[in-house]
Amino acid sequence: MVADLLTQELEPGRWGFKAARLSEVADLGFPVPPALCLRADDLARGTAEAVTATKTWLSLYRPRRVVIRTSAYEDLADNAQAGRTVSLLNCPPDALALLRTIDQDLLTTENLGDGSGTCVMVQEQVEAPFYGVAFTHERRVLVEAAQQPDGVTSGGTPQIRAQAEGARLAVDTSGQLVPSLVLVRRLRRVCLLLADHFGFDVDVEWAWTGATVVVLQIRPVTGHPLEWVS
16 A cells, blocks of 8 residues: 555554654645655565556656655654654665665564554655754744754754744854754744644754755654753
């Protein structure tokens, strides 16, 4: 079984919370990269449907690069497990190569449990000048950004840290990059709207195209990482 993230409403019990929440974010009207969702149990059986669906999806969206993500039992309200999910960046848009990589590297119990209610997402990789994460807590927003797609999410030191509370902004670029105030304000708006919709503080992975915030992932915040920069 396959699903298009942008055109179908995905249930977390069948597709995992990552895919389900992103389909909901897309339905709300926020920019989300297109993605093909492949059920893990079908992939494990090696069905021909996955090959046909992946080829069709690639011909329809024509991504230059693809990222492969798992959507499993992570991102629960009481146990977000940030960092446990798998993301493989810079994959070529070749259906057979993608499915071979999924079969060799992702179809494991460690990544997907028993395969029930989980999927693998083949998603367009966004080309952008900035990528990062943003957290909310009590209407405050912390932004961390870097120029590499996995510069922050892989544990690297952010090149930009900014926080917003109402009209107040605090920014620390460590003498490197100066962020657009439009980016910080736009992220604050996006994160607070998503927090209001889902009913919990959010941890949002994003890309900034220079004009638009693209939502790459959303999960609950299970800690309190916010401290105002000085």
